[in-house]
Amino acid sequence: MKRIFVLFCLTALFATAASASPASDALLAKYAAEGATKVDVAKAKKDWTREVVVDGEKMSCASCHGTDHTKSGKHHKTGKVIEAMSQKVTADRYTEEKKIEKWFKRNCKDAWGRECTVQEKADFLTFLIAQ
Amino acid sequence: MQMKSKIAALLIGLLLGSGSVVAEENLAEAMFSPLRQKEVNTVSNKLYKDECGSCHFAYQPGLLPTQSWEKLLNEKALADHFGENAELDADVLASIKTFVMENAANKSYYKRARKIAKATEGVEAPLRITEVRYIKRKHHEIPNNMIKGNKDVKSLAYCDACHTQADKGVFDEDTVKIPNFPDWDD
Numbered sequence: 001m002k003r004i005f006v007l008f009c010l011t012a013l014f015a016t017a018a019s020a021s022p023a024s025d026a027l028l029a030k031y032a033a034e035g036a037t038k039v040d041v042a043k044a045k046k047d048w049t050r051e052v053v054v055d056g057e058k059m060s061c062a063s064c065h066g067t068d069h070t071k072s073g074k075h076h077k078t079g080k081v082i083e084a085m086s087q088k089v090t091a092d093r094y095t096e097e098k099k100i101e102k103w104f105k106r107n108c109k110d111a112w113g114r115e116c117t118v119q120e121k122a123d124f125l126t127f128l129i130a131q
Numbered sequence: 132m133q134m135k136s137k138i139a140a141l142l143i144g145l146l147l148g149s150g151s152v153v154a155e156e157n158l159a160e161a162m163f164s165p166l167r168q169k170e171v172n173t174v175s176n177k178l179y180k181d182e183c184g185s186c187h188f189a190y191q192p193g194l195l196p197t198q199s200w201e202k203l204l205n206e207k208a209l210a211d212h213f214g215e216n217a218e219l220d221a222d223v224l225a226s227i228k229t230f231v232m233e234n235a236a237n238k239s240y241y242k243r244a245r246k247i248a249k250a251t252e253g254v255e256a257p258l259r260i261t262e263v264r265y266i267k268r269k270h271h272e273i274p275n276n277m278i279k280g281n282k283d284v285k286s287l288a289y290c291d292a293c294h295t296q297a298d299k300g301v302f303d304e305d306t307v308k309i310p311n312f313p314d315w316d317d
């Protein structure tokens with residue numbers, strides 16, 4: 001009986017921690033080591049729709065990804081479907097460090113015309129894995 | 132016994148070999164392939180499909196000659212890839228480039244790729260597939276309202292908007308379906 005209870009507790013623990021992955025944990029640790037301080041999820045949420053004019057076009061994260069993270073988005077130029085950002089819908093989201101970093105680099109440049117700071121990346125990643 | 136095992140090894144070799152002959156190795160192979168290649172080679176490289184295909188239709192390398200790909204696939208060019216940032220890690224880029232160069236129009240024995248190679252010979256290598264003379268000519272008669280003015284097509288660049296088997300490298304007229312123009316028939 002006791003064993004079942006322990007098992008139950010463990011399952012519950014894993015269930016609540018399911019949003020994070022070894023990759024996202026490692027990246028968040030890396031960002032912290034590189035100078036990111038207290039994560040601000042509210043700021044990330046606001047930044048998601050913050051528009052910057054890049055090459056004459058108003059851009060934000062939401063331009064391609066939308067604001068409903070459980071729905072798929074669309075590339076602003078090619079119209080190619082971008083799978084939902086929420087890992088509840090797209091299971092392999094945030095499971096690969098390299099991939100996360102690649103898209104941060106590209107998309108920050110495309111949407112804001114510059115790379116994101118480690119603080120911004122820490123905020124965004126924490127915000128996104130909770131969606 | 133030794134003879135037998137030699138034959139077996141040969142057979143296994145042939146079997147394995149034929150499986151990997153997706154990219155034609157030489158003219159003889161292309162000629163004697165049971166599927167005489169009419170179209171363009173399909174995208175057999177997963178990395179290419181994943182990296183390039185995540186933002187746009189994964190254009191088959193046979194749709195442009197090596198000289199064009201050379202202009203597109205380098206670090207500097209990819210940082211401004213038709214207005215988008217498409218930077219790749221050096222090792223990923225090298226691997227993708229190798230695949231593309233080996234299968235480019237002027238390296239391919241696929242019929243349609245050959246036509247593209249021919250159309251781009253001796254001219255400034257185009258950056259866009261839509262600038263290839265052969266491609267232009269093929270789409271010449273399609274009125275503007277079916278492509279640019281068509282909200283579900285928008286540009287000739289979106290191959291797969293009308294070419295229903297574009298992902299299989301098939302661009303045959305019979306496989307074309309223009310959205311919002313169900314009665315179109317050339």
